[in-house]
Amino acid sequence: MKSFNRLSKRQQHMMRFMHAYTQKQGFPPSIREIGEECDIGSTSVVNYNLNKLVDAGYIVRSGKVSRGLRIVGPIPGVTTGRRVIGAVGPHRVALVGRIAAGEPISLPEDIGHHIEEDDYITVPPNLLGSYDASEAFALTVRGDSMIDAMIKDGDIVILRRQNTAENGEMVAAWLPEDNETTLKHFYHEGDGVRLQPANRDYEPIYVHPANCEIKGKVLSVMRSFH
Amino acid sequence: MKSFNRLSKRQQHMMRFMHAYTQKQGFPPSIREIGEECDIGSTSVVNYNLNKLVDAGYIVRSGKVSRGLRIVGPIPGVTTGRRVIGAVGPHRVALVGRIAAGEPISLPEDIGHHIEEDDYITVPPNLLGSYDASEAFALTVRGDSMIDAMIKDGDIVILRRQNTAENGEMVAAWLPEDNETTLKHFYHEGDGVRLQPANRDYEPIYVHPANCEIKGKVLSVMRSFH
DNA sequence: ATTATACACGAACATTTGTTTTTGCGTCAA
DNA sequence: TTGACGCAAAAACAAATGTTCGTGTATAAT
Structure with a gap:
């Protein structure tokens, strides 16, 4: 078994993007959308890191279906940190x-x-x-x-x-x-x-x-x- | 403007299924999955009713993307309330x-x-x-x-x-x-x-x-x- | 009867999208 | 050195998936 919680900078970026995208759109991003956002040229690299996140327990994937992923772990910089982003506003x-x-x-x-x-x-x-x-x-x-x-x-x-x-x-x-x-x-x-x-x-x-x-x-x- | 509070039995079924599926899976169902669940033989019929639900303000669709739909209106038999389009944000x-x-x-x-x-x-x-x-x-x-x-x-x-x-x-x-x-x-x-x-x-x-x-x-x- | 409209079906079509394969670059240890 | 391993890239592939078009069937209004 590997060490948990050790996400690469790229994987953290992916986590944040997938979370933000799902929040905004109502459904998860595709592999290529993740790649474009995180400056990853190849879908296989996204796929590779996605599976890494599965192993680490951060996400769950539904094989073969488009956008078949769901976030189940903490989002680096959002959920983990005590500071909440976007907390500025009325009320x-x-x-x-x-x-x-x-x-x-x-x-x-x-x-x-x-x-x-x-x-x-x-x-x-x-x-x-x-x-x-x-x-x-x-x-x-x-x-x-x-x-x-x-x-x-x-x-x-x-x-x-x-x-x-x-x-x-x-x-x-x-x-x-x-x-x-x-x-x-x-x-x-x-x-x-x-x-x-x-x-x-x-x-x-x-x-x-x-x-x-x-x-x-x-x-x-x-x-x-x- | 049309009357938006009258959904056919089939459309209600679709609403309930889309809601339940999204709850369970973390992402919306595909057109064919909706059709299979609701006993609709053709994808175009699902598409047709989906657009009806858009007109009625029950869902929002993101064109051309797979599973590109989000529920924004009440789910018949489950919830009530007024519909709102695109009102999302943090917290x-x-x-x-x-x-x-x-x-x-x-x-x-x-x-x-x-x-x-x-x-x-x-x-x-x-x-x-x-x-x-x-x-x-x-x-x-x-x-x-x-x-x-x-x-x-x-x-x-x-x-x-x-x-x-x-x-x-x-x-x-x-x-x-x-x-x-x-x-x-x-x-x-x-x-x-x-x-x-x-x-x-x-x-x-x-x-x-x-x-x-x-x-x-x-x-x-x-x-x-x- | 005629027209309009809502609803439905099936088939083909065009993209999107997940998966796989091959190749390569580093690092680290034996 | 060699080899194992993590990581990354590009291309090709196969499947999933949204879209469109032609057609048909009711029902209600004119």
């Missing part, structure tokens, strides 16, 4: 950190600062509602206090920056006195504010408006099952 | 219709009336996991049977196309006998299959594997408040 919001949905935890930086390039996340337009991506930011949820609101640990919530909230809205609230940020339902309660978890195991938090700074309201949530 | 998956998470509902076979949002939706890479956007599709959830799995009515689930499933995975299953598609947890149960809702108010569905076609497994979910 990108900052993934600024984590927020407690259980016991409040402190957020190191204020929301909206120290955002790295990799901390942006692409968001479907429908998750932004009528708001612009520039108004929005994202947080990873920690804790289970919003479990009854169908938000659980690990979820990513999309919020719109705003300093006020209506009764019943789900908001990210910063408690300056404790330097803590938390995710709760917002309610006016007399002169004060009630931050209501959506979990019977947790008690609501009562604070003075001066000690409760709304950072944004929740627009949407997304979750990945691993 | 975009087809939003193909709705799926029942409660009592199974049958998907209407005539299409073209649903004025939904875009038929394609941008999906953050993290919601696709290790899979490619070309393998994925999206469905809007109807019903509350998966409420205990934190999926509720109106949610959009991202799925990866596959015909098999592991025990416990959440899958979209098509029940050909009833022409119904449903979202359930999948379990092998002796010789049969158990489709388990995540809601105490709903009973599991027991079916024979022959009457249960897995369409894909759920990768992720997203929800918008409002």
